[in-house]
Amino acid sequence: xxxxxxxxxxxxxxxxxxxxxxxxxxxxxxxxxxxxxxxxxxxxxxxxxxxxxxxxxxxxxxxxxxxxxxxxxxxxxxxxxxxxxxxxxxxxxxxxxxxxxxxxxxxxxxxxxxxxxxxxxxxxxxxxxxxxxxxxxxxxxxxxxxxxxxxxxxxxxxxxxxxxxxxxxxxxxxxxxxxxxxxxxxxxxxxxxxxxxxxxxxxxxxxxxxxxxxxxxxxxxxxxxxxxxxxxxxxxxxxxxxxxxxxxxxxxxxxxxxxxxxxxxxxxxxxxxxxxxxxxxxxxxxxxxxxxxxxxxxxxxxxxxxxxxxxxxxxxxxxxxxxxxxxxxxxxxxxxxxxxxx
Amino acid sequence: xxxxxxxxxxxxxxxxxxxxxxxxxxxxxxxxxxxxxxxxxxxxxxxxxxxxxxxxxxxxxxxxxxxxxxxxxxxxxxxxxxxxxxxxxxxxxxxxxxxxxxxxxxxxxxxxxxxxxxxxxxxxxxxxxxxxxxxxxxxxxxxxxxxxxxxxxxxxxxxxxxxxxxxxxxxxxxxxxxxxxxxxxxxxxxxxxxxxxxxxxxxxxxxxxxxxxxxxxxxxxxxxxxxxxxxxxxxxxxxxxxxxxxxxxx
Ligand SMILES: Nc1ncnc2c1ncn2[C@@H]1O[C@H](COP(=O)(O)OP(=O)(O)OP(=O)(O)O)[C@@H](O)[C@H]1O
Ligand SMILES: [Mg+2]
Numbered sequence: 001x002x003x004x005x006x007x008x009x010x011x012x013x014x015x016x017x018x019x020x021x022x023x024x025x026x027x028x029x030x031x032x033x034x035x036x037x038x039x040x041x042x043x044x045x046x047x048x049x050x051x052x053x054x055x056x057x058x059x060x061x062x063x064x065x066x067x068x069x070x071x072x073x074x075x076x077x078x079x080x081x082x083x084x085x086x087x088x089x090x091x092x093x094x095x096x097x098x099x100x101x102x103x104x105x106x107x108x109x110x111x112x113x114x115x116x117x118x119x120x121x122x123x124x125x126x127x128x129x130x131x132x133x134x135x136x137x138x139x140x141x142x143x144x145x146x147x148x149x150x151x152x153x154x155x156x157x158x159x160x161x162x163x164x165x166x167x168x169x170x171x172x173x174x175x176x177x178x179x180x181x182x183x184x185x186x187x188x189x190x191x192x193x194x195x196x197x198x199x200x201x202x203x204x205x206x207x208x209x210x211x212x213x214x215x216x217x218x219x220x221x222x223x224x225x226x227x228x229x230x231x232x233x234x235x236x237x238x239x240x241x242x243x244x245x246x247x248x249x250x251x252x253x254x255x256x257x258x259x260x261x262x263x264x265x266x267x268x269x270x271x272x273x274x275x276x277x278x279x280x281x282x283x284x285x286x287x288x289x290x291x292x293x294x295x296x297x298x299x300x301x302x303x304x305x306x307x308x309x310x311x312x313x314x315x316x317x318x319x320x321x322x323x324x325x326x327x328x329x330x331x332x333x334x335x336x337x338x339x340x341x342x
Numbered sequence: 343x344x345x346x347x348x349x350x351x352x353x354x355x356x357x358x359x360x361x362x363x364x365x366x367x368x369x370x371x372x373x374x375x376x377x378x379x380x381x382x383x384x385x386x387x388x389x390x391x392x393x394x395x396x397x398x399x400x401x402x403x404x405x406x407x408x409x410x411x412x413x414x415x416x417x418x419x420x421x422x423x424x425x426x427x428x429x430x431x432x433x434x435x436x437x438x439x440x441x442x443x444x445x446x447x448x449x450x451x452x453x454x455x456x457x458x459x460x461x462x463x464x465x466x467x468x469x470x471x472x473x474x475x476x477x478x479x480x481x482x483x484x485x486x487x488x489x490x491x492x493x494x495x496x497x498x499x500x501x502x503x504x505x506x507x508x509x510x511x512x513x514x515x516x517x518x519x520x521x522x523x524x525x526x527x528x529x530x531x532x533x534x535x536x537x538x539x540x541x542x543x544x545x546x547x548x549x550x551x552x553x554x555x556x557x558x559x560x561x562x563x564x565x566x567x568x569x570x571x572x573x574x575x576x577x578x579x580x581x582x583x584x585x586x587x588x589x590x591x592x
Pocket of ligand 2: 391
């Protein structure tokens with residue numbers, strides 16, 4: 001069913017072609033594509049948890065945000081002289097850097113934190129929830145509450161998080177001048193590479209015995225448990241891996257957008273993330289990437305033409321896909337292929 | 343040499359309380375190693391609840407369940423399964439989007455710790471076991487078919503196969519012939535008889551023709567309580583059984 005070699009070939013092929021985008025696209029379009037490729041990385045995680053694990057999370061924005069803020073904090077600290085604090089803290093009247101900010105000045109720590117903080121938070125969260133046999137709709141509701149709480153916390157802790165405006169105005173990242181001529185291209189390629197690796201990695205995971213176990217848990221969690229497996233472990237791992245992908249996506253997105261703010265991590269964006277995957281096809285990695293790109297480009301076009309219509313258009317599309325085409329775009333394409341092959 | 347047969351399972355005065363309603367009421371049962379036991383009783387007698395209690399899905403409010411002398415009534419389910427008890431549910435519960443072979447593979451996995459799942463393919467020892475069971479349950483030709491697309495009877499056999507693949511010492515089969523025709527039922531009885539010796543088996547069923555083919559001792563339950571125990575002929579001849587069960591059902 002899930003042929004690994006073919007996935008690798010497709011991932012490498014798509015990445016190879018996409019690597020030429022900087023020579024074709026203008027700066028604005030390249031930046032959009034780079035942002036949406038970063039979001040696609042998060043979508044891969046939703047395929048893993050929702051598509052193959054049956055775990056619907058409406059709180060992926062939290063992990064996206066944790067990754068984004070981790071890198072943003074580092075970038076805020078890089079240009080500072082010793083003893084200085086970031087601009088927004090000064091405005092808020094803080095004289096010294098809060099202790100929990102300090103380690104993010106170290107690039108190695110910040111990069112690890114981008115994936116490990118979301119991963120660890122997700123693992124602990126999933127362990128406490130799945131360990132108690134909470135699943136399905138309740139799990140979706142709890143993750144949504146988590147997203148709400150996280151966004152609210154960020155806004156309320158203004159002096160240390162930048163509040164509603166978030167963190168912005170970055171100068172350099174790991175020695176790369178973000179205002180330089182090469183920054184756009186370089187970051188685009190980095191994003192593409194990370195996405196290709198993420199794609200290959202998740203494909204390998206899904207093709208392994210772990211993938212089979214995860215689908216087994218989705219089909220019949222009780223059954224798997226009574227066959228002697230620790231069903232919750234598979235769900236916890238899938239959820240943590242998805243969170244790490246979301247964290248990396250958040251960091252890359254922050255680089256391209258030049259800002260991370262509570263508006264990008266709350267309830268509404270978290271729901272939109274699920275919609276991209278639903279539209280692309282929730283069990284297909286290629287489908288999820290295609291869905292993310294298609295929805296976001298369409299959304300960008302609609303937003304500039306009719307700014308008020310966006311939420312309605314997205315909602316309508318979601319309803320249509322879920323009712324008429326539960327397998328998403330991927331299913332539509334697969335059906336076409338089968339017809340052609342016959 | 344022990345003079346007594348090995349006592350494998352002992353259900354000792356177990357009561358299961360669903361908000362005041364006693365689905366099991368001081369029920370006891372013992373099973374020896376290698377034995378096949380049939381449990382019958384009218385609808386709602388508590389047969390499925392008995393299975394639920396043994397595998398830890400339901401916790402008794404009184405009484406104990408001993409497996410090889412160890413009290414298992416407080417262990418988590420996967421630990422109970424790990425000791426060698428496996429159950430086939432009443433409603434067919436094959437893993438629909440997995441192939442027949444993968445269904446058996448999940449049951450046959452020798453090392454079930456989660457970190458062992460980071461690898462590809464089926465270990466040879468398990469593959470061999472899967473092939474043997476595929477033959478035994480008559481699904482060798484359908485190994486790569488998705489389990490969800492099997493016919494009803496085939497699903498039941500696959501489920502029995504999964505239970506067998508765990509190599510559990512004690513198998514609990516809840517209505518293995520539900521929805522089967524007479525020919526399929528006969529094949530199922532042969533299959534179950536062929537498993538005795540390697541496994542101890544508790545079979546729950548309503549179908550008296552099937553129970554007769556198993557030629558095993560029968561325990562009769564009624565309203566969560568033990569009613570009687572004996573050969574199929576003794577059970578048929580018993581007036582109380584006729585009253586609560588045979589007389590009413592047939
Ligand atoms: N979760 C539950 N909550 C409340 N009552 C329950 C629950 N599960 C079972 N019961 C009740 O307990 C009694 C025993 O149920 P059980 O399923 O064990 O019967 P059974 O002997 O398997 O019947 P059948 O032949 O219909 O399968 C029934 O009256 C049933 O309604
Ligand atoms: Mg029952």
